[in-house]
Amino acid sequence: MSAGPSQSCGSEHCITCGDDGVPMTVVCVDLDRGLALCTDEDGTRSTVETALVAPVEPGDILLVHAGTALTRILYPAGVPA
């Protein structure tokens, strides 16, 4: 799994230690292994565990923490997706 700029545990800010969640968009799904390839706002792609939110499909937006999708992000009413 790759860890891009917005997901790094670098010196300034470890997002995993910081309890941060990263919004990521599903690109494609590996149903057999319960994983999905997702992309963040910077275009960095990561493999994400989807067992807690399955089933997912391309285009879904997930909140990802420590490589695991915790929930789907729902657009507020009236805000276009």
Next chain:
Amino acid sequence: MKFVDEFRDAELGRALAGEILSLVEPGRHYKLMEVCGGHTHSIYKYGIDDLLPANVELVHGPGCPVCVIPMGRVDDGIAIAHREGVIFTCFGDMMRVPGSAGSLLDAKAAGADIRMVYSPLDALRIAKQNPDREVVFFAIGFETTAPSTALTLKRARAEKLTNFSVMCSHVTIVPPLRALLESPDLRLDGFIGPGHVSTVVGARPFEFIPADYGRPVVIAGFEPLDILQAVEMILRQLAEDRCEVENQYKRVVPYEGNLRALEVMAEVFELRPHFEWRGLGFISHSGLKLSAEYADLDAEARFSVPGVRVADPKACQCGEVLKGVIKPWECKVFGTACTPERPIGTCMVSSEGACAAYYNFGRFARERQVV
């Protein structure tokens, strides 16, 4: 960016600041605790406290995952990391948390094979790639991170990996909150609830706060408008003499949480009778260990560890900072002997720690006021 720009709108921020001002009673001092270190980070980063009336004080809570890890646990991790044939893995900030004789980063410099990972799944991958080595993952964090560790352990079991184990230091958020509410030296008017922990546990576990202690709770997101709106919602509850749990972060947090995550955690973990928190002491039923079904993947059982309780350095006042009793800059060593580059206390390690967040952002505003 979607879900970011909308929540940083300056015009809406000004409107919310005006609403907040209209809700406060002159002469009354309001103390609101943000439980999560992520909120502390955002508050200092965006100068949110500067937008609040002088009589609304934000108090920083214990919800920074690395800040609450006691020195003895770091020593235990280092002891395992020094074992021959071990690859020790942990998250980034955990590498810099001081133990009694240095940090994991120091141990790495001394020759231990310690590797930083972003996810427990990365540690599992390292175990698969190194079948002749023992790979240990140092699991820290609240209920936000625990499901990821639990799923990784389930994968390890399913794939019959025998060279992978977990040193479990996961903690739960409710027991320390109850301990804080029982603390006689802390008077709080309300809580900004932890947004990402709540994606897993939901809002229901916080209902004891209004029910038993008469304090409102608003679960909030991490953008500036999220936090301002949470403050506004708490103050509105107080003004209207209401006291309940409200969810400002509905776009992410379901009121019931993530039931699948809770089921997985219940299968893989069980509560420890006691767990030591940095600066807060031992709190009953506040830490997780592996359940009997997964005990063979427990690194503490697989390797002998010192398990010695180590007292915090005398100069360090992380405990008072974590309880919100003192502000970061009121600690005797803040910004002098203790800095993010050379932390003495854990609150200075992670950027979510109150001291590091204040050091990196807030102190400049304070210096301006002094001048």
